[in-house]
Amino acid sequence: MTISCWSGTWLTAPGSATVWLRVNSGAPRSRAGCTDPTEHVQFWVGSPATTEGWVREGDSVQLFCRGDGSPSPEYTFYRLQDKQEDVLKINLEGNLTLERVQRGQSGIYGCRVEDYDAEEDAELSQTLELRVAYLDPLELSNGEELALPLGGSLATNCSVKGLPTPTLRWTKDSIPLGDGPTLSLSSVTFDSAGSYTCEASMPTVPLLSRNRILRLLVEGSPELRPEETLPKAEGSWTEGDEVRLVCSARGYPEPKLKWSQAGGHPAEPAPGGQGWVSSSLTLKVTSALSQDGVSCEASNPHGNARHVFHFGPVAPQTSQAGVAVMAVAISVGLLLLVVAAFYCMRRKGRPGCCRQGEKGAPPSGDPELSHSGSQRPEQTGLLMGGASGGARRGSGGFRDEC
Numbered sequence: 001m002t003i004s005c006w007s008g009t010w011l012t013a014p015g016s017a018t019v020w021l022r023v024n025s026g027a028p029r030s031r032a033g034c035t036d037p038t039e040h041v042q043f044w045v046g047s048p049a050t051t052e053g054w055v056r057e058g059d060s061v062q063l064f065c066r067g068d069g070s071p072s073p074e075y076t077f078y079r080l081q082d083k084q085e086d087v088l089k090i091n092l093e094g095n096l097t098l099e100r101v102q103r104g105q106s107g108i109y110g111c112r113v114e115d116y117d118a119e120e121d122a123e124l125s126q127t128l129e130l131r132v133a134y135l136d137p138l139e140l141s142n143g144e145e146l147a148l149p150l151g152g153s154l155a156t157n158c159s160v161k162g163l164p165t166p167t168l169r170w171t172k173d174s175i176p177l178g179d180g181p182t183l184s185l186s187s188v189t190f191d192s193a194g195s196y197t198c199e200a201s202m203p204t205v206p207l208l209s210r211n212r213i214l215r216l217l218v219e220g221s222p223e224l225r226p227e228e229t230l231p232k233a234e235g236s237w238t239e240g241d242e243v244r245l246v247c248s249a250r251g252y253p254e255p256k257l258k259w260s261q262a263g264g265h266p267a268e269p270a271p272g273g274q275g276w277v278s279s280s281l282t283l284k285v286t287s288a289l290s291q292d293g294v295s296c297e298a299s300n301p302h303g304n305a306r307h308v309f310h311f312g313p314v315a316p317q318t319s320q321a322g323v324a325v326m327a328v329a330i331s332v333g334l335l336l337l338v339v340a341a342f343y344c345m346r347r348k349g350r351p352g353c354c355r356q357g358e359k360g361a362p363p364s365g366d367p368e369l370s371h372s373g374s375q376r377p378e379q380t381g382l383l384m385g386g387a388s389g390g391a392r393r394g395s396g397g398f399r400d401e402c
Contacts (some may be wrong), residue, residue: 010023038115043126054164054205057103057134063113065126075116080109080127098130098310103163106132133205135162138198138212147252152183158212160197166200181213190250193275194217221303222255224248225276226296236313241285245309248278249298257307260295290314312336 045053050229052344055061065075078085079347088109089096112125118176146222148154158181160166170177172194177183185192193216227246237243248253248270257267257279270276281294293308 027279035117036068036070037117037119038067038073038113038124039118039122041066041067041111041113041124041126043111043128044132045128045331050205052131052204054131054133055101056205056208056259057132058100060099061098063098063109063111063128063130065094065113067094067113067115067120067124069113069115069118074112075239076112078108078110078112081107085110097306101130101132103132103134106130115382132165133163133202133208134162135166135202135208138200138210138211139216140198142214145215145217147217147219148188150189150218152188152218154183154188154216155213156183157181158183158200160200160210160280162202162208164204168203169199171197171199176245185216188218190220190223190275193252203253217252219302221253222249222251222298222300223295224298224305224306224307224308225250227306236315237285237290237311238315239286243283243285243311244307245281245296245299246278247280247296247307248276249305250275250277251298251300251302253300255298257299258297258299260297261289281286285311285314287314287316304357309401347349 010345043063045055045124049055049061063077065077067073067075072092072094074090074092075094076090077088078089080086094111095181096111107130108127109130110125110127114122118124129177138160141159142154146156158168158170160168161282167179168181169179170183172356181198183196183198195213196214197208198214199211225248227248241261244290247257247259249257249267252275254275254277256278257264259279259281261281261283263283264279264281267279270278279296281296283289283294290311293310295306295308297306298305299305369395388398
């Protein structure tokens with residue numbers, strides 16, 4: 001029985017194997033069924049790759065080759081160099097992996113399907129261009145650190161080598177300053193100091209980028225920023241009030257802060273950055289400080305700056321002391337009154353007891369008797385002595401029975 005299948009013939013004999021005979025072919029090949037010769041071949045670069053066909057240097061790249069014939073034929077991968085084929089790999093899977101590809105591996109790569117059943121005019125080979133994108137480290141014309149005097153100017157360049165051609169941009173604190181390789185600054189201030197970043201990127205290869213940082217230092221005498229202390233709500237300070245003074249400064253080299261009074265804290269970076277350092281001092285307000293004030297001085301090799309904190313009028317603490325003295329006096333007076341009243345009650349005297357007698361002779365009457373009917377000796381003595389004493393003292397004298 002003979003079965004015709006495309007350009008070959010199956011020959012089957014009783015008790016023998018099936019043999020495929022290829023027309024215009026040398027050696028026969030054994031096949032397990034009817035073949036479908038290859039008519040078209042596809043060859044492409046797998047991920048990672050861009051739409052423009054670029055791959056990043058250092059990535060592992062896969063090349064895929066597929067023919068539409070059946071069964072799957074052999075695939076030969078090669079690279080064209082000086083119009084010569086440099087065979088890289090032959091397999092049945094149709095895959096070629098280039099590990100950690102380098103820029104020198106850019107070029108023309110080809111894949112050929114080894115299908116002997118294909119028509120003679122069938123395109124069994126395809127080629128593509130592998131383009132390896134690379135970006136070298138950036139170079140700064142003035143190095144990574146540069147010092148300028150206060151009010152000076154700057155022009156520095158950033159250069160880079162890469163493929164495809166990279167774009168350059170300068171930024172400071174993530175704020176764009178301009179596109180291109182040159183950074184220009186004029187009349188620099190302390191606010192100009194900081195980190196400037198040169199960024200290189202490739203729009204066609206999004207994940208390929210580099211940057212380099214330039215640190216700019218602005219030299220000059222210190223700039224001082226005191227936190228003024230305002231008077232209290234009632235308009236003045238009181239002797240002994242506690243106050244906290246804060247003094248901040250910036251400059252390069254970093255300034256040192258010094259207080260005219262002891263107890264100041266060492267300088268440390270101030271909140272908000274921008275080169276500021278601050279120191280604080282906590283003290284009690286006195287009349288002497290009100291007159292002289294408290295000074296803060298910042299200094300570095302380029303100069304110094306000074307500020308004096310004034311407190312205005314300082315009220316003494318006499319009002320509080322007077323209230324305390326008055327309270328003590330009132331308490332003592334009340335205590336004496338209580339003692340006097342108690343003494344009079346103990347005397348059990350007449351209503352006129354403990355009152356000063358009238359001017360002149362004593363009133364007539366019987367002397368006061370005790371509970372037993374007899375006169376109290378001391379009171380009798382007082383009456384007798386009072387009568388005789390009144391004559392001796394003459395007119396104008398006073399008697400006090402108590």
